[in-house]
Amino acid sequence: QVQLQESGPGLVKPSETLSLTCTVSGGSISSNYWSWIRQPPGKGLEWIGYIYYSGSTNYNPSLKSRVTISVDTSKNQFSLKLKSVTAADTAVYFCARGGEVGTDFDFWGQGTLVTVSS
Amino acid sequence: QSALTQPASVSGSPGQSITISCTGTTSDVGGYNYVSWFQQHPGKAPKLMIYEVNNRPSGVSNRFSGSKSGNTASLTISGLQADDEADYYCSSYTRSSSWVFGGGTKLTVL
Numbered sequence: 650q651v652q653l654q655e656s657g658p659g660l661v662k663p664s665e666t667l668s669l670t671c672t673v674s675g676g677s678i679s680s681n682y683w684s685w686i687r688q689p690p691g692k693g694l695e696w697i698g699y700i701y702y703s704g705s706t707n708y709n710p711s712l713k714s715r716v717t718i719s720v721d722t723s724k725n726q727f728s729l730k731l732k733s734v735t736a737a738d739t740a741v742y743f744c745a746r747g748g749e750v751g752t753d754f755d756f757w758g759q760g761t762l763v764t765v766s767s
Numbered sequence: 768q769s770a771l772t773q774p775a776s777v778s779g780s781p782g783q784s785i786t787i788s789c790t791g792t793t794s795d796v797g798g799y800n801y802v803s804w805f806q807q808h809p810g811k812a813p814k815l816m817i818y819e820v821n822n823r824p825s826g827v828s829n830r831f832s833g834s835k836s837g838n839t840a841s842l843t844i845s846g847l848q849a850d851d852e853a854d855y856y857c858s859s860y861t862r863s864s865s866w867v868f869g870g871g872t873k874l875t876v877l
Contacts, residue, residue, distance in 0.1 A: 693770060694805075694813065694856055696866040709865050710768065743812055750801055750860050755824060757812035 651676040653744050653758035661738075661765050667731040671744030671758060678702050678725045684748035685718060685729045687740040688760070695740075699748025700727055707748065734765045771796065771857055771869035778875040784845040787872045789857035790838060795867055797838035801860035804833055804842045807871075808853045816855075817842060844874070852876040 657669035671683070685697040698708035700718040708716050712731070720727040731738060741762050747754040772790040779785040789796065789804075796802055802820045805813035815824050817833035820840065830845045840859070844851055857869040 693871045694858070694868040696858075696868065707864060710863055748866070750799070750864075753803060753815055753818040753824075754805070754813070754858070755815050755818075757814075760812055 651746060651756045653746070653756060655742060655744050655758045655761040657761065657763070659762060659764060661734055661763060662767050663735055663765055664733055667729070667734050667738060667763055667765070669729045669742055669744075669761065669763070671727050671729075673725045673727075673746075678720065678722055678727065681746055682748040682752050683720070683727045684745045684754065686743045686745055686754070687738075688743070689737075689740040696748075697729065697731075697742075701749070736765050739763065739765045768795075768861055768863060768865060768867050771859060771867055773855075773857060773869040773872045775870075776873045776875065778877055779844075779847045780877045781847050781849065783847050784843060785847060785874065786844075787842045787855055787857075787874070789840040789842070789859075789869050791840075791859055791867070792838055794862040795859040796835065796840050798862060799860045800835070802833070802835060802840040803858045804831075804840075805856045805858070806851075806853045807856065813856060847876050849876050 652674045679702045684699040700706045717730040741760040743760045744758045745754040746756040804817040807813045820835045821833040855872045
């Protein structure tokens with residue numbers, strides 16, 4: 650059973666960069682697509698982007714200018730960087746398996762709350 | 768890319784059936800058979816319940832079913848149970864090669 654676990658700071662200052670890591674266990678990060686999805690408090694879900702184990706990426710057009718997703722296959726991890734954050738980026742951030750068409754968001758991490766505040 | 772449209776809330780009594788709609792456009796729901804449904808209990812991660820319009824992952828009860836007509840997808844839950852009370856989200860692949868979610872529907876089991 651694949652398991653995912655998000656980690657990173659829970660508080661980020663406005664205009665700084667949000668950085669999170671997702672560690673995959675119970676399976677290899679190879680040959681799969683991996684996504685970041687977020688949920689502002691009390692609101693709906695928003696797909697941020699995905700990465701393939703080879704390093705190819707695809708981002709939500711609305712966030713593309715601020716997002717970078719990378720992968721470290723040696724550590725079975727993938728990471729999210731979101732720059733120039735504002736209060737609107739405050740959300741629970743989930744990592745999940747899937748993202749390319751024909752794949753499904755079938756395994757999710759528990760989520761981690763990131764608050765943007767000075 | 769605008770969020771898909773879902774009713775804010777639906778309710779039903781134990782044993783009844785309910786249907787949640789998810790309306791998009793020809794650029795997402797209407798254009799692709801890549802519609803999924805997720806169940807989310809408070810404070811938990813979403814759980815995949817339906818993928819590719821009408822397929823159930825292993826382990827998901829056959830009380831959950833999905834369908835699509837034009838730009839609207841639907842999730843039907845039959846034989847409502849107390850544990851079905853949760854938020855439900857639809858998602859669709861889009862013409863811009865991205866994913867869009869619905870605003871979510873709160874299901875109350877009376």
